[in-house]
Amino acid sequence: MPAVALSTLAAGETATIAAIHTEGPLHQRLLAMGFRTGKLIEVIRHARFSGPLQVRIGTTDILLRRNEAEKIMVKKS
Amino acid sequence: MPNTGKSTLFNRMTGSSARVGNWPGITVELLTGKILLGSDMVEIVDLPGIYDLHGFSEDEQVVRHFLHDNVPDLALIVLNATQIERQLSLLLQLKQLNLNMVVLLNMADEARKFGITIDTAKMTEALGIPIFLLSAKYGAGYNEALQSVTKALRYTTPGMAEHLRDQLEQDGHIEREMARVLQHSVQVPARLPDNLTDQLDRLMLHPWLGLPIFFGIMYLLFQAIFLFGQPLQTGVNDLFTWLRDAAITPLLSSLPAALQGLLLDGIYNGVATVAAFIPLIVLFFLFMAIVEDTGYLSRAAFLMDALMAKMGLDGRSFVMLLMGFGCNVPALMGSRVMRSRNLRLLTMLVIPFSLCSARLQVFVFITAALFSPKAAPLVLFSLYLYSFGAAILTALVFKRYLPNSEPFVLELPPYRFPTLRQMALRGWHEVYHFIHRASKFIVAGVVLVWLLTHLPPSAAPASADTLAGIIGAWLHPLFAPLGINEQLTIALIFGFVAKEIVIGSLAVIYGLGGEALGGALAHQLDWVQAYSFMLFTLIYTPCLSAIATLRSESKNTGFMLFSIGWSLALAWVLSLAFYQGARSLGY
Numbered sequence: 001m002p003a004v005a006l007s008t009l010a011a012g013e014t015a016t017i018a019a020i021h022t023e024g025p026l027h028q029r030l031l032a033m034g035f036r037t038g039k040l041i042e043v044i045r046h047a048r049f050s051g052p053l054q055v056r057i058g059t060t061d062i063l064l065r066r067n068e069a070e071k072i073m074v075k076k077s
Numbered sequence: 078m079p080n081t082g083k084s085t086l087f088n089r090m091t092g093s094s095a096r097v098g099n100w101p102g103i104t105v106e107l108l109t110g111k112i113l114l115g116s117d118m119v120e121i122v123d124l125p126g127i128y129d130l131h132g133f134s135e136d137e138q139v140v141r142h143f144l145h146d147n148v149p150d151l152a153l154i155v156l157n158a159t160q161i162e163r164q165l166s167l168l169l170q171l172k173q174l175n176l177n178m179v180v181l182l183n184m185a186d187e188a189r190k191f192g193i194t195i196d197t198a199k200m201t202e203a204l205g206i207p208i209f210l211l212s213a214k215y216g217a218g219y220n221e222a223l224q225s226v227t228k229a230l231r232y233t234t235p236g237m238a239e240h241l242r243d244q245l246e247q248d249g250h251i252e253r254e255m256a257r258v259l260q261h262s263v264q265v266p267a268r269l270p271d272n273l274t275d276q277l278d279r280l281m282l283h284p285w286l287g288l289p290i291f292f293g294i295m296y297l298l299f300q301a302i303f304l305f306g307q308p309l310q311t312g313v314n315d316l317f318t319w320l321r322d323a324a325i326t327p328l329l330s331s332l333p334a335a336l337q338g339l340l341l342d343g344i345y346n347g348v349a350t351v352a353a354f355i356p357l358i359v360l361f362f363l364f365m366a367i368v369e370d371t372g373y374l375s376r377a378a379f380l381m382d383a384l385m386a387k388m389g390l391d392g393r394s395f396v397m398l399l400m401g402f403g404c405n406v407p408a409l410m411g412s413r414v415m416r417s418r419n420l421r422l423l424t425m426l427v428i429p430f431s432l433c434s435a436r437l438q439v440f441v442f443i444t445a446a447l448f449s450p451k452a453a454p455l456v457l458f459s460l461y462l463y464s465f466g467a468a469i470l471t472a473l474v475f476k477r478y479l480p481n482s483e484p485f486v487l488e489l490p491p492y493r494f495p496t497l498r499q500m501a502l503r504g505w506h507e508v509y510h511f512i513h514r515a516s517k518f519i520v521a522g523v524v525l526v527w528l529l530t531h532l533p534p535s536a537a538p539a540s541a542d543t544l545a546g547i548i549g550a551w552l553h554p555l556f557a558p559l560g561i562n563e564q565l566t567i568a569l570i571f572g573f574v575a576k577e578i579v580i581g582s583l584a585v586i587y588g589l590g591g592e593a594l595g596g597a598l599a600h601q602l603d604w605v606q607a608y609s610f611m612l613f614t615l616i617y618t619p620c621l622s623a624i625a626t627l628r629s630e631s632k633n634t635g636f637m638l639f640s641i642g643w644s645l646a647l648a649w650v651l652s653l654a655f656y657q658g659a660r661s662l663g664y
Contacts, residue, residue, distance in 0.1 A: 026484045058162045059193070060163060063487045065484065
């Protein structure tokens with residue numbers, strides 16, 4: 001199964017993080033929030049008007065914009 | 078880590094009332110408290126929560142500098158037990174600093190509900206650091222942890238490695254270490270039970286209902302403040318009037334007339350009129366505390382981010398605007414969680430338009446005096462809309478000069494409910510803060526107003542010949558087109574210092590307090606003039622403290638002056654448009 005961007009997942013879909021294409025401070029922040037390759041990630045919901053996504057990694061819920069979600073590649077499970 | 082309950086723990090340990098809320102990054106100042114532990118006096122510092130040691134946001138820099146400049150005898154690392162899986166990485170980073178540490182896994186109550194089990198004995202063994210589970214909110218496990226803290230203080234920090242930064246980059250090492258520690262000591266259920274937070278979010282963050290529910294909640298909140306606050310305020314007012322007639326007037330009757338006037342019509346009337354707002358303020362902050370503590374602010378950020386992005390801001394800026402409804406000063410400081418300077422400046426430019434509780438006092442007083450009980454809450458709500466409108470307009474005008482590409486990544490905490498203890502602490506904190514301001518600004522303000530309206534002694538009080546009358550007449554050409562008379566102009570000048578003084582200074586100018594002042598205003602002004610005055614009060618510079626904070630947070634005097642200039646200009650134009658528009662429509 002090829003990797004796709006996290007932003008393409010529909011609400012309720014679960015995937016495994018394949019790669020994180022971010023740099024610098026954002027990369028650090030994502031790591032600290034629990035984004036790591038191999039981790040399971042679930043998309044809980046999307047906000048209206050192309051707003052942010054709500055995702056869940058382990059016990060942490062995180063909001064992030066589509067711009068950022070496009071930089072995270074995942075494999076659907 | 079942010080939002081793990083450090084301030085709640087700090088309050089429990091020191092008995093203080095630091096501001097707590099269910100929002101990452103609520104602590105932006107370093108608070109300290111001294112307590113007796115064992116036989117030693119210990120100073121405890123409440124540091125802001127950080128995601129990792131080499132973060133780039135301002136609160137993370139604050140912590141890094143603090144640790145660099147002051148090696149603590151003991152570091153209490155507060156982590157969220159439910160998120161131990163990922164928060165462990167910060168702990169391992171800190172471990173490399175060779176600090177003397179005790180780890181407190183907070184929110185043990187929530188972890189239990191999630192079905193997470195943590196074997197602290199095994200974890201202590203794996204890490205070589207004492208680890209305790211506790212609930213700072215309810216106090217469970219607190220005493221055991223405190224005993225161990227006392228014990229650990231006997232061994233002070235050996236010193237800190239200077240080559241800290243390079244070490245911190247070794248993430249691979251940290252990942253392996255995390256896996257090793259977690260494997261034996263922590264069990265997390267594979268799938269979390271569908272809990273209350275999920276069920277509530279399905280409604281609160283509903284694609285179509287989310288935003289209407291949000292505005293509904295806000296509307297009800299302000300309605301409730303008005304509904305409950307008004308009778309309380311009248312009660313306190315009556316109490317002050319009774320006290321004046323029954324005790325203070327007879328007591329002062331032997332003093333010279335001028336001094337009596339200053340004490341009674343100046344200080345007493347002014348301060349009493351302002352003090353009548355204490356119940357309203359407590360009520361307002363209690364409601365705000367509930368909204369903050371429940372975790373709804375992050376939901377508001379989620380719902381509003383798409384709209385805020387169009388204004389060059391983000392969901393967090395919106396939350397700061399909401400916090401600004403309490404007081405603009407902490408909201409301005411809260412913008413430290415943003416890393417992009419442009420985003421911070423734009424956010425700081427819009428926050429002063431948030432209708433803060435001090436301005437709310439002015440509006441509650443005037444709407445109660447000039448509008449029917451039915452219309453008053455609607456008038457108040459319309460001022461909140463103007464407040465948002467001014468913020469939106471400002472952001473739209475200036476976003477192109479302050480472009481940013483700050484990523485928006487934010488944790489969404491579960492819903493939590495504040496304990497009665499936390500609400501009582503918060504209420505007390507706000508009353509204390511208010512009285513503190515009152516003693517500093519308000520008394521000085523009303524004395525000054527009294528002097529201006531009674532000097533020179535030859536002039537009739539508050540007449541055109543007094544200093545106040547002269548200043549009012551001088552500024553009259555500027556304010557006459559807005560329908561703002563000379564007395565109100567004087568009040569506006571004092572409102573520049575603090576909005577709490579506005580009503581107090583009107584009490585002094587008219588020589589009347591409480592309801593009598595309301596009656597005098599209703600007699601002199603019609604609703605169009607009053608509304609124009611309220612609009613101007615809403616939009617021009619909030620207060621001296623906010624200006625000082627703008628200066629210190631932006632570290633740029635030019636920016637501060639620009640913010641003052643823009644808000645004055647906007648206030649003048651909007652009041653003018655409203656007043657002339659309403660008059661030309663025949664009102």
